[in-house]
Amino acid sequence: MGRRRKSSIYDLKVDLDKLDQTFKNSHDLYGKTLLTRGDAISGPRGLMFSNHLDQFVQVAEPEIPLYSTGYENIVGSYSDSYKQIEDDIIIIKKIVKFPEFNESPYILIIYNKDLNIYDIIERKPIENLTEHYCYRYDNKLIDSVKEGDEINKGTVIYKSKSFDDSMNYRYGVNALTLYWTDTRTTEDAIVVSESFAKKLISPESDTIRLQINDNDILINYYGNSNVVKSFPDIGESVKDNIICAARRKYNETVLFDLDDSRLNQINRASDQPYYGTGKIVDIMVYSNNQEYLKEESNAQIRKYYDINIRYYTEIFEELSKYVDKYPCSDDIFYLFDKARDIITQKEWRDKDKKFSNLVLEFKVVYESKIAKGSKITGRYGDKGVISEIVPDEDMPITENGLRVDVISNQCGVIGRLNPGQLIEQNLSFITMQILEEADKYESYDEKLQLITRYLSFVDHTLRDQLIELKQKDEEQLKNLLDEYSAIKSMNITQDPYYSEFNLDSFTILKNEFPFLRKFTVYNKVHGEYREMEKKCAVGFKYIIKLKHTPASKFSARSVSFVNNKGIPTKSTSYKVNKSLYSTSPVRIGEMEQSILSIGIGYDLVAKLNLEHSSSIMARERLNTSLYNHNIFSDVKINVDECENRNVEILSGYMKVLGIKFNFDEQPVDEIETYYSENFIMNPMEEVEVGFNKSFGSMVKIPEKFNPVRIIETK
Secondary structure (H helix, E strand, O other), X not given: OOOOOOOOHHHHHHHHHHHHHHXXXXXXXXXXXXHOOHHHOXXXXXXXXXHHHHHEOOOOOOEOOOEEOOOHHHHHOOOOOEEEOOOOEEEEEEEEOOOOOOXXXXXXXEEEOOOOEEEEEEEOOEEEOOOOEEEEEEOHHHHHOOOOOEEOOOOEEEEEOOXXXXXXXXOEEEEEEEEEOOHHHHHHOEEEEHHHHHHOOEEEEXXXXXXXXXXXXXXXXXXXXXXXXXXXXXXXXXXXXXXXXXXXXXXXXXXXXXXXXXXXXXXOOOOEEEEOOOEEEEEEEEEOOHHHHOOHHHHHHHHHHHHHHHHHHHHHHHHOOOOOOXXXXXXXXXXXXXXXXXXXXXXXXXXXXXXXXXXXXXXEEEEEOOOOOOEXXXXXXXXXXXXXEEOHHHOOEEOOOOEOOEEEEOOHHHHHOOOHHHHHHHHHHHHHHHHHHHOOOOOHHHHHHHHHHHHHHHOHHHHHHHXXXXXXXXXXXXXXXXXXXXXXXXXXXXXXXOOOOOOOHHHHHHHHOOOOOOEOEEEEEOOEEEEOOOOEOEEEEEEEEEOOOHHHHOEOOOOXXXXXXXXXXXXXXXXXOOOOOEOOOOOOOHHHHHHHOOOOOXXXXXXXXXXXXHOHHHHHHHHHHHHHOOOOOOOOOOOOOOOOHHHHHHHHHHHOOOOOEEXXXXXXXXXXXXXXXXXXXXXXXXXXXXXXXXXXXXOOOOOOOOXXXXXXXX
């Protein structure tokens, strides 16, 4: 038997080269990273970008990236946000829910000629996702079809706004970006202009479910003395963030409460407003009490109840012609059963609980704007939080008159190891200068010669396409070059993993085109534009809006209820649309504690926690002191006898294990700080803990600084 030769570094390199050659033309292994420069970002940042693709939201008017990898449409083809007809079909019937509303939901009953089966296609204005997120559909084609029309295989009958008319996949917007050192971009924060913020408006939706008891009445909030109108009609917008308000009927005060002059106004002391915003796109009524609908004050509810019954009756009668006679899809059987349940007045249940009266369900769509705290990102794991939205006139302006859209931290590239964002931004900057240089030539042939020479280093495919276009249609080529000149950019495509263009290629470009240089940029200071100290590169970068919004984290709370443990209780009123904002308490966690401790004495942080959250007695004393003293003076309270409720709860849990805590307070001025590589501590208290013999300390700290003395339990 021969001796086995040891593998060498050379052998490993040869194997990797073979592997590269094997998969160089096959990108099946790369997945979502095909949308970024995988060879110009670190592995963790590539993974982060993959997660960002699951978290981005559709903006109102997305754009095709000016710098792309060429795989955008391939990735987009796997999206389920469009409906492509797989076989030739015939439109049999169109049933509309709200004929007077252009964005009304409806269904198409179709016949599949190839499969000899009946099916349905549902038309929806939006597609709901998790929480309030959604995306809009482009329904121009489906809205244009009529009964009897034939639709050929391969036709895209509806699609999300992420696809343009040519089915190019878009998921962000191009922003003129400047990398700069600015206090507003500390910790990778981002400054954006107002006009760019408007580009990031995205749709959101909400389903508002109201359970109306039989002793409740909806006040006439949207009506007047002649019209009974408790809520907005289909297609109308919610006013004052109140979709409707319910008033409880009491026999003692019914004549006063239900007087016409008072039914138009909300009694904040007794009425329950239901909050929402946006435009009503659908209304559903689930009723278990037909007598309630006959009351005159409920005429509007009755109107939409009758619309629903009419809509589903028409669906039931039409589907009855097919379900027992012809092959039908599962969707038809599901809709048939649903329609039958609705028109036969089946007893409804809400969250598996029976209700006595009715449930109103509103679907609203509204625009979500970015604000301070919103998150945006590029395609390289370079996410950031918006720190400020400034007027356009206060953003920097380049020497050629372009207004900067986004200011990012230039140190973030080094810290995150994702130079791909610099390749995109600088390549766009150079493209801008090439096009400006081409504008100096009078002949289109000279312009084309300069541009194609530049593309020989950057994008061979686009170069060949321009040369071919000149041979086929020179007039169209001139129009295309004029368009490039107007937008000061071109659609550059580079391979995500095997592109020959990298950071070193910029040196080659600079030598090849000596006129390339950095721009002078002017910033507005005290109302006047002043030249920045250094010349800059300013180019376009593709920006994606993420789901994280500050509004979802907002909570406002004053003195309120506590549970049996003395901990502030959470509120569900915001989730059921009974309050305008969340009043749930926000816990200060470990990370927040560390941030509060920066530059602040540990004793002050401890006292802050004690007064605001940890101690019931301290909270009461603080509230009393704030009411009885000038809040602008130094408010002091005595916390010596105040117990930490968190420690009391912990002691209660430990008691069943036979563990007892004994605390011996130590004056703050006597505290010494111990620091080691893995541990930092400011011992405020000295604690004696009784444990069994098997307990072992996880962190070894010198006895002098160790606040915990371990006592073995006998």
